[in-house]
Amino acid sequence: MVNIDEEPKDARIERHASWAELFFDLVAVAGVAALAHVLGSELDAAALGLYALLFLALWLSWTTFMLYSNVAAGQTRVLRLMVGMFGLGVMAASVPGVAHTVLGHGGDSRPLNVFAIAYIATRVYGSKSWQRGAVLLDFPVVQYSAGLLPWFASLWADEHVKLGLWAAGVGLDLLLILVLSGSRIFQRVQSYLTAQRSPRRRPRSGVRNYGTGPVVHGVSVDPAHLSERLGLFVIIVLGESVVQVVAAAGEARYDIGLLATTIASFVLLAGLFGLSVVFGYAGLPHLRAGRIPTRAALGLHCLVTGVVATIAVPLSLVVGHGADPLPDHGRWLLCGAVAAYFTLGVVTGVASRSSDLPRTISRVTTGIAAPLLLGLLATAVSGRTLVVYLALIVLAHLWFERRLTPIQAAPTDEAPDRAAGSRTLP
Structure with missing residues (x-):
C-alpha cells in the first residue's frame, strides 16, 4: 500500500516551540558563538572560508x-534532541582547536577529526529520526547522507585534504538542496513501489506475497511553527x-567613549532585530x-544568521579599541557584513514581492552602497565613529x-508552490 499522508490545514493545531526545542537552539547558537575564534585572528580568504x-x-x-x-510535533522524542545537542556541543568545543590548527598556527590535528566524527554522527542520527517511510516534501536533503x-x-586524509573533502561534502549538500524536490522523490518512490506490487510481476521463488507493501508517507x-523557530x-x-x-x-577601560561605543553597537544589533x-x-x-x-526561506535564513553572527566579531573589536581606526580586515568585515545583510534583505523583498x-x-543605495563606501573610504575614521555611522x-x-510597512500578521491560509513541490511559509 502506498499513500501520501498530509494533514489538512484545518486539522493542524497551532503550537509553539517547546522548552526542549529552545534548549536545543541555545546549544546550536553556542556553536555559532564559538566561530568567533575563526575570525578573531588576521582576516584572509582562508579564515573566511573556514568560517563559512x-x-x-x-x-x-x-x-x-x-x-x-x-x-514530529507531539511525538518528538526529547532523547533524540538531547543526543543531537551533545553532538552539536562536541562540534562547538572543537572549533577553537580546528581554527588554531588550520589557520597557520600548527598544533594538534585531532580537533579536526573530532569535529568531523561529531558532524557525521549528528547528521546520520538526525536523518534516522524520521518515522519509517516518511518523505519530507519541503527539505528532503536532511534525510539523505550523500554529502557525508x-x-x-x-x-x-591529511589536514589540507580534509578541508577540501569537507568543502566537497557541504557543497554536495547545498547542491542537493537546490536540485532535490521532495514531491518528485515521493512520486518516484510511489511509482517504484507500485510497479513492485504490479500483478504482472511474479514473486521471487520462496517469497510469499501477502498483497501488501511498504507504506510511504x-x-x-x-509553516507557523517553522517561522517561529527560524525567528527565534x-x-x-x-x-x-x-x-x-x-x-x-x-x-x-571605562570612559565616555566606551559608553558611546556600546550604545551604538546595541542600537545596531537592536535595529537588525527590528528589521528581521x-x-x-x-x-x-x-x-x-x-x-x-x-x-x-531556509536557504536565506542560513545566510542571514551567518551574516548576523559575523557582525559581532568586529563590534567586539571596536569596543575594545574604539578610539583607534579599525585595521583593514576588521573594517571590511564590519562594513561588508552590514552590506551583505541588506543585500539579503533586497533579495528577500524582491522574491516575496x-x-x-x-x-x-x-x-x-543606503543599505548596500553606503556601508561599502565606508569600508573603502573610512580608513582614518575611528572604529567608534564607524559603528555610529552604521547604526x-x-x-x-x-x-x-x-x-511605509505595517507590522505583518500571519494570514489565515497558505499558498503551495506547485512548481517546486513545496509549501510556502504562511
Whole structure:
C-alpha cells in the first residue's frame, strides 16, 4: 500500500516551540558563538572560508533536528534532541582547536577529526529520526547522507585534504538542496513501489506475497511553527552577539567613549532585530508571509544568521579599541557584513514581492552602497565613529519601514508552490 499522508490545514493545531526545542537552539547558537575564534585572528580568504565551512556544518546539523521536531510535533522524542545537542556541543568545543590548527598556527590535528566524527554522527542520527517511510516534501536533503561521504573519507586524509573533502561534502549538500524536490522523490518512490506490487510481476521463488507493501508517507512542515523557530534562532544569535559586545566592554577601560561605543553597537544589533523580526518574517528582513517556498526561506535564513553572527566579531573589536581606526580586515568585515545583510534583505523583498522599484533602489543605495563606501573610504575614521555611522544607517531603514510597512500578521491560509513541490511559509 502506498499513500501520501498530509494533514489538512484545518486539522493542524497551532503550537509553539517547546522548552526542549529552545534548549536545543541555545546549544546550536553556542556553536555559532564559538566561530568567533575563526575570525578573531588576521582576516584572509582562508579564515573566511573556514568560517563559512564550519558555520554551514553547524547549521545543517541544527536544521536536521529542527525539521524533525517540526514534523514530529507531539511525538518528538526529547532523547533524540538531547543526543543531537551533545553532538552539536562536541562540534562547538572543537572549533577553537580546528581554527588554531588550520589557520597557520600548527598544533594538534585531532580537533579536526573530532569535529568531523561529531558532524557525521549528528547528521546520520538526525536523518534516522524520521518515522519509517516518511518523505519530507519541503527539505528532503536532511534525510539523505550523500554529502557525508567526503567527510568519512577525510578521517584518513591529511589536514589540507580534509578541508577540501569537507568543502566537497557541504557543497554536495547545498547542491542537493537546490536540485532535490521532495514531491518528485515521493512520486518516484510511489511509482517504484507500485510497479513492485504490479500483478504482472511474479514473486521471487520462496517469497510469499501477502498483497501488501511498504507504506510511504509524504510529510510537510508546520509553516507557523517553522517561522517561529527560524525567528527565534535569529533572535538568539543576536542575543549572543550582544553577549560578546558586553564581554568585550567588561575588559575595556571605562570612559565616555566606551559608553558611546556600546550604545551604538546595541542600537545596531537592536535595529537588525527590528528589521528581521518586527518588520520581517521568520527572522528574514522584508519577507512577507506566504510569498516564498520553505526551501528558499531556509536557504536565506542560513545566510542571514551567518551574516548576523559575523557582525559581532568586529563590534567586539571596536569596543575594545574604539578610539583607534579599525585595521583593514576588521573594517571590511564590519562594513561588508552590514552590506551583505541588506543585500539579503533586497533579495528577500524582491522574491516575496514586498519591495517596489523605488523602495528597492533606496535599500540598495543606503543599505548596500553606503556601508561599502565606508569600508573603502573610512580608513582614518575611528572604529567608534564607524559603528555610529552604521547604526544610523540601520535606524534610517527602521524609520523607513515603520512609515511605509505595517507590522505583518500571519494570514489565515497558505499558498503551495506547485512548481517546486513545496509549501510556502504562511
